[in-house]
Amino acid sequence: MNENLSLIPRPVSVKTTGSFFRSPVLPVPEGDTAFRNEIETFKEQTTSCTNRRDAQAENGKKITLVTDKSLGVEAYVLEINPQALILKAASPAGAYHGLQSIRELVLSSRGETGIVLPCAEIVDYPRFPWRGFMLDCSRYFYRVEFIKKIIDALSLHHINVFHWHLTDDQGWRLPVQKYPLLTEIGSRRLDYRSKAGYSGGFYSREEIRGIVDYAASRHVEIVPEVDLPGHTSSVLAAYPGLGCTGGPYRVEDRFGIFEEVLCAGNDGIFDLAEAVFDTLAELFPSPWVHIGGDEVRFNRWDACPKCKQRIEEAGLTSSRELQSWITVKFARMLSERGKTAIGWDEILEDSERYRLPEDAAVMSWRGREGGxxxxxxxxxxxxxxxxxxxxxxxxxxxxxxxxxxxxxxxxxxxxxxxxxxxxxxxxxxxxxxxxxxxxxxxxxxxxxxxxxxxxxxxxxxxxxxxxxxxxxxxxxxxxxxxxxxxxxxxxxxxxxxxxxx
Ligand SMILES: [Zn+2]
Structure with a gap:
């Protein structure tokens, strides 16, 4: 360990004192009841570090959690002295980050002799409030256990947003009660490597709730993404009437950008969006919903009588403007449900006339220009x-x-x-x-x-x-x-x- 205790991410400040904290077993966390949940999660995370659990009671050393309202919302101060670890935080989030730094130290100091930590005072807080990671669970369907494993590892690094990409051309993973075919048909695609000839799956409502709770116990917010109006082959395979040509469509087993998108002239796509957004509002407590909006091809809209009619009725000049028009509509539907839209940087294109609602956020992926x-x-x-x-x-x-x-x-x-x-x-x-x-x-x-x-x-x-x-x-x-x-x-x-x- 170097003088920063080899913590990653590097804390704002670390002052080592030269002496050591030694304990044959993991010290027991205790203290302010405001941090009860964080203490429980920490115990759960570190049980594998304490194979001699009986010895815990014999060893008097403790991790003491103390509320300190002078600190920032995600900040913590950790004092490691020869007798104890004293962790101060203003909020459960700060306490959790401090416990994760202790977990890092414990994970790298498990020897024959127990836990040995250099004494130090650590002062720490984040530079940015959104520290995110996105996992695409459409192109490959990851198991619930794996998602939880990754969320836990994110939180060890103080990453606090898990952006869950739930839908794409190759699979729809979100159950929507009013549209059962989204998962019945849209979650499965041809797969020649699979004995059954297809692969896929979706997350049940109970599994989604379980993941949301698991993440919340680790101070990770889940931002769900449902990608509309492009990247929707899985939707069209289930409900072909929502496309410009009527199909036939299939859940894509190829990768790329496809010209089949939801028909912007069909009011049915807004009924679908209402049902999807209701489901998201019900299952996910985050104030954010990611609406995708990336890589929409316009040739279907250009050739579709219904889309042309929409362009005329709405006073638009092109299919490109039609995308802004749809984005604004989606963002308003979300705000009616108390949610705020975030989308890929394409949602900003051709939006001069149909300006995005002011509170909508942009995720810049094609370089940083969009941002x-x-x-x-x-x-x-x-x-x-x-x-x-x-x-x-x-x-x-x-x-x-x-x-x-x-x-x-x-x-x-x-x-x-x-x-x-x-x-x-x-x-x-x-x-x-x-x-x-x-x-x-x-x-x-x-x-x-x-x-x-x-x-x-x-x-x-x-x-x-x-x-x-x-x-x-x-x-x-x-x-x-x-x-x-x-x-x-x-x-x-x-x-x-x-x-x-
Ligand atoms: Zn159309």
């Missing part, structure tokens, strides 16, 4: 540029043996991604909510491959989103990384171990 433009227009922004390491489905390194596709996202790029770079004005900086890493799963057809693609890029990105700019140093990060890798190994997470940049 910069959005912030100039006063929208909130999450930066997730594919050009700066945020696409975890790209190769880790320029090597044909590496899994991944399209381009390269190195650990170094992830580390240096700065959501609020110098190109922003003072007024625009507060509009930058933070940043996010995305794992699209076209080629990631197993949880283990997903882990390999996620780590250690996520560790680097976590530091880019948490640590103050002045505290960032890539060389220092690489010196802490070997200790941190042991922690990831301890959690059974597969990692890429090649060149970092």
């Amino acid at each position: 910069l433009r959005a912030s100039r227009l006063g929208h909130r922004v999450v930066m997730s540029p594919n050009t700066e390491g945020c696409y975890f489905d790209y190769r880790h390194y320029k090597d044909p043996e590496e899994p991944g596709r399209l381009q390269v996202s190195t650990v170094y790029q992830c580390y240096n991604m700065d959501p609020a770079g110098p190109e922003l004005t003072e007024d625009e900086v507060p509009l930058i909510l933070g940043g996010q890493g995305n794992l699209w799963s076209e080629l990631i057809y197993a949880g283990k491959i997903a882990e390999y693609m996620i780590f250690p890029r996520l560790c680097a990105l976590a530091e880019a989103l948490w640590t103050p700019r002045a505290g960032k140093n890539f060389t220092d990060f690489t010196e802490r990384l070997p200790v941190h890798r042991e922690r990831l190994d301890g959690l059974g997470l597969l990692q890429y171990r090649g060149p970092l940049g």
Whole structure:
């Protein structure tokens, strides 16, 4: 461990005192009842670290949690002295982050002699409120257990948003009671590798609630995404009447961008959206709903009499404007349900006449230009540029043996991604909510491959989103990384171990 205790992300400040805290077993967390849930979660997370549970009672050493209202909402202060660990926080979120830093230290200090920690005072708080990770569960259907494993690992790194990509051309994973065929038909696609000839699945309402609760206990907010009006082959296969041509359609077993999209001239798509948004509002407590909006091809709309009629009636000039018109409609439907829309940066295109509602947020993926433009227009922004390491489905390194596709996202790029770079004005900086890493799963057809693609890029990105700019140093990060890798190994997470940049 180096003088920063090899914590990742690097805390705002760490002062070591030279002495040590020693305990044959994990110290018992206790203290303020406001932090009862966090203490329970921490115990659950660390049971595997305490194989001699009986000894816990004999050992007098404690982790004492104390409320300190002077601290920021996600901040914590951790004092490690030879007798005890004292953790101060203003809120359960701050207490949770502090406990996760303790968990990191415990994961990397399990020896024959028990737990040995350097005494220190750590002061810590995040740079950005939105520290996100997106998992595409449409192109590959990940099991509930795997999703929980990843959410737990995110929270170890103080990542607090899990963006759950639930629908796409290759599979619809969200049960909507009024539209049962979305899951009956839309969740299954041809798969020649499968003995049954098809593969897929969907998450039941109970499973979704279970994941939401599990994430909440780890202070991770789940932002669901239902991608509309493009990337909807799975919807059209189930309800062909919602397309411009009427089909036939199929749940796509190929990857790419398809010209089949929802027919903008058909009012039925808004009935569907109402039912989908009702379901999301019911199942997900987050104030945000991600509406996708990316990669819509316009040739079907250009040729469709119903779409042409819509363009005329709404006083629009082109199919491109039709997309803004739909986006605005979706955003209003969400706000009627107390939710705020966030979408990929395409939702900003051709929106001069049909301006996005002011509170809608933009997720910038095609570089950071979309995000910069959005912030100039006063929208909130999450930066997730594919050009700066945020696409975890790209190769880790320029090597044909590496899994991944399209381009390269190195650990170094992830580390240096700065959501609020110098190109922003003072007024625009507060509009930058933070940043996010995305794992699209076209080629990631197993949880283990997903882990390999996620780590250690996520560790680097976590530091880019948490640590103050002045505290960032890539060389220092690489010196802490070997200790941190042991922690990831301890959690059974597969990692890429090649060149970092
Ligand atoms: Zn149409």
